[in-house]
Amino acid sequence: MASMLLVAGDPTLDRHETPAGHPERPSRVGAALAGIDAAGLKEAVVRLEPRRATLEELARVHAPGYLEALRAFCDAGGGNLDPDTVAGPGSWDTAILAAGAVLAGIDALDAGAGDAAFVAARPPGHHASADLAMGFCLLNNVAVGAAALAERGERVVIVDWDVHHGNGTQEIFWDDPRVLYVSTHQSPWYPGTGRRTERGGKGAPGLTINIPVPAGATGDVLCHAFDTLILPAAARFDPTWVLVSAGFDAHREDPLAGLALTAGDFGDLAARVQQLAPRPGRLALVLEGGYDLGALERSVGAALAAILGHHYRPESASAGGPGMDAVEAARRAHEEGGDPGHGVDQRMSR
């Protein structure tokens, strides 16, 4: 049972400002960290020194030209990158600190400093592709971490339980046999990718698993997805590391989506991803979405408490929503396979 929690990310260095009223705001990180205290985990926490990801580390997943342009865009004052995504003068530094926090967490775990890591940093990352910022994301933090591990010969599972499909992460590892990418997400919904027929490229068939579920889906539906599809598929992949794109916007109170999870459900999901890790010290949760501050605090607390073996369940689990049939359909799509590459017309890189 895990007992030491490494926490990376420093909100005092956060200079990524978004316009008033924008849901992806600096106070999110404070709310996530407050969840650790609310869950009574303070004693178990080791805070890690902040560090910045280097261009070399970022270039494992991002195009050098994109990195150069993003830095120049921020330095020049920034602006809108798309109708959802903004960057300002402090955004580049904040973004490389967020990606660096994932690397700091991984390295500290690798050194045996703790049993699990939580990266509480922003902006989120899973929509960012190799060369396109979108959906509030500038750099793909979890992908930078997974690529660093893969380069050391590790086999990495990325579990993405954010309510939105992580199109950027999927695209980055589409053809990469070193990484298994699994996503549960609301569908139809932004960003429109993540159909169950999207299963990975020719070099990594079946190593992308998409489990789209309808609006209103509850925690029991996602637990069923873990028990019948994600856990068995991950066991076959035999990972040496587990990274979680831990968005908490599938919570029923989140303003940006329509799933019906509770904080207790996130505890149940976290207990399951812990089962995926081959041993203590090989599990890192990376914050993605989560836009209701109270729900974010409770959900982070419940998830981390479950991993540390503490009892903290501010809300009981939810059940009875739609989506069991969608999980079954995803399981069949994964097991039956099909043409690698089918259903990928939204990929950006060629």
Added chain:
Amino acid sequence: MSRFGRIVVGLDASEGARRALRFAVDLAFELDAEIVGVHGRGLLEEAMAPGEQADLVGQRSLPPGSEGDESFEQQMEAWLSEIVSEHGAGEGAGRSAGLPRHRWRVVEGNPVMALVAAGRAEDASMIVVGSRGAGGFAGLVLGSTSQQLALHADRPVVIVPGP
């Protein structure tokens, strides 16, 4: 159908988008092509009430809706009628029929991603977008849909400049 088949046009509620549609209408008549108007519906637009998100990032988008959404279709039909009547009818073979052949689609995602995908799905002969005045060199590369599209698209992109 002509060898130019379909022209995908990137649409939102901006003046730039209206200029792009006007150019596409001219092309559609001249080339006997079909217009496919595509709107990429973003994360905020999908989740928030009409107008609520417009001020957040300074870009006007359309009222939210799904594929076949009436508000989007109505607004675009109105623009199309205005554009065709402004230009006058009767010149060129296609014009006697009134409006050019056209369809409207709302696609979830970032506008660039939506237009790249729609261009492929429709096997479009080209993608037409309006330019937005994002300033500075870096802005040209990263801050405008048209420039990003030019980098990412796998078919010709026509960028219609401002007046």
